[in-house]
Amino acid sequence: MNKTDQILVTGGNGFIGSHIIDFLINNGYTSVISLDNLSGSNYGNNLNVNPQCKYVYGDLGNLAFLDKFFSDNQISYIFHIGANGNVPYSNDFPTVDFNSNAAGTFNIFNLSLKYKIKKVVFASTAAVYGVPESTPVSENNPLNPVSNYGLTKLYGEKLAIAYYHTYGLNCNVIRIFNTYGPRQPRYVLYDFIKKLNANKTQLEVFGDGEQVRDYAYVSDTVKAFYDVMLSEKNGEVYNISGGNPINLKQLIVIISEILKIDPVITYTGKSWPGDIKILNGDISKIKREIGFEPKVSIKQGLEKSIEWFKENNYISVS
Numbered sequence: 648m649n650k651t652d653q654i655l656v657t658g659g660n661g662f663i664g665s666h667i668i669d670f671l672i673n674n675g676y677t678s679v680i681s682l683d684n685l686s687g688s689n690y691g692n693n694l695n696v697n698p699q700c701k702y703v704y705g706d707l708g709n710l711a712f713l714d715k716f717f718s719d720n721q722i723s724y725i726f727h728i729g730a731n732g733n734v735p736y737s738n739d740f741p742t743v744d745f746n747s748n749a750a751g752t753f754n755i756f757n758l759s760l761k762y763k764i765k766k767v768v769f770a771s772t773a774a775v776y777g778v779p780e781s782t783p784v785s786e787n788n789p790l791n792p793v794s795n796y797g798l799t800k801l802y803g804e805k806l807a808i809a810y811y812h813t814y815g816l817n818c819n820v821i822r823i824f825n826t827y828g829p830r831q832p833r834y835v836l837y838d839f840i841k842k843l844n845a846n847k848t849q850l851e852v853f854g855d856g857e858q859v860r861d862y863a864y865v866s867d868t869v870k871a872f873y874d875v876m877l878s879e880k881n882g883e884v885y886n887i888s889g890g891n892p893i894n895l896k897q898l899i900v901i902i903s904e905i906l907k908i909d910p911v912i913t914y915t916g917k918s919w920p921g922d923i924k925i926l927n928g929d930i931s932k933i934k935r936e937i938g939f940e941p942k943v944s945i946k947q948g949l950e951k952s953i954e955w956f957k958e959n960n961y962i963s964v965s
């Protein structure tokens with residue numbers, strides 16, 4: 648990938664996409680384009696914008712628009728990050744999820760063939776595993792998604808691998824477990840901060856607090872995407888996680904220490920449909936083949952994230 652190659656980041660106004668854009672621009676790439684329909688962010692789109700990136704508004708499900716976009720630009724590489732990333736939403740609004748994640752990915756891969764894209768890296772999810780047979784979850788675990796989101800992402804993955812084998816399209820898939828950091832629009836850190844902001848003395852937690860997750864700080868995830876793009880490997884699927892699983896109770900202890908608060912915790916006992924009790928990733932493949940090594944500890948990552956929430960006035964507790 649040359650520094651002047653045009654690089655498309657779909658979902659570039661979102662959490663992970665915006666960090667990929669910042670990373671590319673900070674590393675000297677001069678022609679970065681985001682394509683996004685602005686459906687994902689909770690923060691107001693100005694916070695995720697890099698002045699050196701070109702932003703295009705559009706929907707991944709709109710083939711006619713996308714075809715014109717590709718013919719108007721000279722894209723060489725694609726980080727295909729844009730999607731509905733919200734599991735409960737995918738079950739409530741399956742058509743939107745299907746349009747963005749399945750049809751949108753179909754469009755991106757077909758146009759990648761038509762416009763001779765050099766390589767695509769596709770953001771998938773650990774939700775494709777469903778309830779894992781064993782943990783840590785390796786890439787060989789059976790794929791039995793239990794949400795619409797997991798199903799539409801699995802379709803995108805299968806498309807990527809099929810197009811590599813059938814048409815020789817260079818591409819790889821990254822199954823993200825849980826990535827967190829500044830600009831994250833949903834999930835546990837966001838939820839806790841929102842609730843604590845409303846009342847720092849109490850925190851209601853979905854489930855029993857024993858749910859285990861394997862959090863990667865966003866800069867580690869971004870580096871993995873970049874290295875997988877640069878790698879000679881193609882047609883591969885890689886897990887990415889922090890490699891250091893913790894449960895929600897432990898997470899709350901660290902967040903409370905950073906915020907210097909001591910809330911009374913209540914557990915609902917019941918979680919949302921599609922939630923999985925223990926989800927930690929086996930990242931030995933990406934370590935071995937790509938040289939991935941998570942660099943940011945959960946405490947460091949939470950400190951940086953909370954600092955961002957404070958700086959941007961999303962948090963007033965402390």
Ligand SMILES: NC(=O)c1ccc[n+]([C@@H]2O[C@H](COP(=O)([O-])OP(=O)(O)OC[C@H]3O[C@@H](n4cnc5c(N)ncnc54)[C@H](O)[C@@H]3O)[C@@H](O)[C@H]2O)c1
Nearest residue numbers: 658661662663684685686687706707729730732747823826
């Ligand atoms: N954050 C995580 O922990 C996590 C975990 C697993 C997988 N992923 C995947 O990583 C990717 C990025 O997730 P994120 O956490 O940054 O979420 P995000 O919602 O912040 O980013 C997704 C972006 O895609 C855009 N988008 C959605 N539908 C679109 C459409 N039809 N057309 C154009 N743009 C569209 C949204 O506006 C948003 O800016 C997603 O593909 C998600 O499925 C994320």
